[in-house]
Amino acid sequence: MDKVILTKAQADSIESKIKNFSQERVIRDFVTATKENGALDGITLDMLNRALYIGYEVQLTMEEQMLAHFKEPKGYLAEYDTEDVIYRKGMAKALEIAGIKVPGINV
Secondary structure, three states: OOOEEEOHHHHHHHHHHHHHOOHHHHHHHHHHOOOOOHHHOOOOHHHHHHHHHOOEEEOOOHHHHHHHHHHOOOOOOOOOOOHHHHHHHHHHHHHHHHOOOOOOOOO
16 A cells, blocks of 8 residues: 555644554544544544554645745855846746746746
């Protein structure tokens, strides 16, 4: 079986619950919940089981990816890059993260 893909909110919710309860208790609470499961809404019992026992990967939203890229140090800029070149590289990266193709920029 493969690891399940979760949102950051789902992963954070599972990690929070695991700190306080056993895996079995997290599953039992998920199954017996009569209200919404908060951040765990949208995942199935199978997904929760795989996340707890096999593992999971976090799929960042486009906004989270953009923020992560914005915060990371940029060591790939050459000393001769002008402000215009740097701006263009940033635009191209933003389009790449968003999955948007624009002729003349990244196509």
